[in-house]
Amino acid sequence: MATKRFGNRREEYLESQTRAKSVYCFVDDAQKIKIISREVYHKKKKVIHYPFNRNGAQKYKKIREIHYQGLPDPLPRGIIKDWRLGYGFTKVLSPLLYAIESRFDIRKAVVKSKGKFAIKNRMVCFSYSDLDKFYPRMDVLIKTQGKQRDVLVAKYLNQYLPNKFKTDKQRSYIKGSIYSIISDQVGDIGSVSKDDYDAMLNLVISRVGDQTTTSKQIVVTTKEKIEKRFLEDAIQIFKKTLSLKIDTGKLEKKWEQLFKDNSWIISNLFSLPVLLFANQAYVGGKEVFNIGGKITDFLFKNSLTDNLAIIELKTHKTELLSKKPYRGSDVYSLSEELSGAVNQVLDQKQNLLNDFYSLRSKTGKADWFESFNSRCLIIAGTFKDLPEKGRRSFEIFRNNLHGVEIITFDEVLQKIEAFASLIRKKPRKKIEKL
Secondary structure: OEOOOOOOOEEEEEEEEOOOEEEEEEEEOOOOEEEEEEEEEOOOOEEEEOOEOOOOOEOOOOOOEEEEEOOOOOOOOOEOOOHHHOOOEOOOOHHHHHHHHOOOOOOEEEEEOOOOOEEEOOEEEEEHHHHHHHHHHHHHHOOOOHHHHHHHHHHHHHOOOOOOOOOOOOOOOOOOHHHHHHHHHOOOHHHOOHHHHHHHHHHHHOOOOOOOHHHHHHHHHHHHHHHHHHHHHHHHHHHHHHOOOOOOOOHHHHHHHHHHHOOHHHHOOOOOOEEEEEEEEEOOOOOOOOOOOOEEEEEEEEOOOOEEEEEEEOOOOOOOEOOOOOEOOOEOOEOHHHHHHHHHHHHHHHHHHHOHHHHHHOOOOOOOOEEEEEEEEEEOOOHHHOOHHHHHHHHHHHHOOOOEEEEOHHHHHHHHHHHHHHHHOOOOOOOOOO
């Protein structure tokens, strides 16, 4: 059966059909082109493409046909499936055919779903499962310089044809490739995988042991950039949370998570070297990390003396003073929330002292702690929200508290901004040659 068409045509059409297969042709009346473009077999998974250019000539220098056997329909990635593009391999896999043509007199390529690479009787055989693993690597490099592409192709073919395709044991790196990939191809940081992060981190870490001045400068500069970015991001999140106008009931949890993720903030509030010891710790139960006792938001531990400090966290919307003066116009009493917080943290401290030996007996060496009149810190409210005439009362009260320190959220922000300012202006020391 044959289908004939007339007129100004540029299309692929069914030329003939039998029980075994359908034969398609590409025709372009304007260029007087009529060629066989593909054959589709009916009783088995087999398709034959006859790759061609826009002028009707064969697309590859020597290879005239490509057989696909056992592949799914539609054909998978790396294979052109549109007659308008002339069939054949896509630009990702075509370099394989170009490289083989340059060294062998090949007329036919065969791609099977599985199998082994082979060259025989003027025919090259590929395993598609093998090509599919090769595809993503080539897809990245095909967009970079031609040198990278040619080296990768040679390395792939070297495993099958070592005498024909020579390759170095280690591919030479072209300067600027990583910059090109990150700046041009990674538009969304979410597309960067854990493996990508690990590879970049390992690259920097590998330079630490390098004693050259240049390598040390790279490591130091990278560390400073990460520290600055880390600080800036933390400050922006802090400001965003501080700008929330309404306490929805989840606000305290937001602050708790922020301080948990950035425990260095609280560490910088102390004049001693302290580290986060526990979050939501139980200071009067069976053990520090078990239920059944009084809970504190954070426990910090002096890294030298092992002495604990208790942190009680409220929100920036916590009222610190009563709304009206207690006496005259400038004497204010504490708000119910702040006085309750002070009593709460003192109660936690007392429970820690009462159950100290019981709690510590349940810990191991890594969790060892002491309680030498543990310091208590309350973070609550904002100084700017205090009534102007009430600020004196607030300062007098907190400066005369014994064992409990009160700091507001806007004061915390000022402290971490001052710390970040020091980091930004930190002079870089000249690295001496060893």
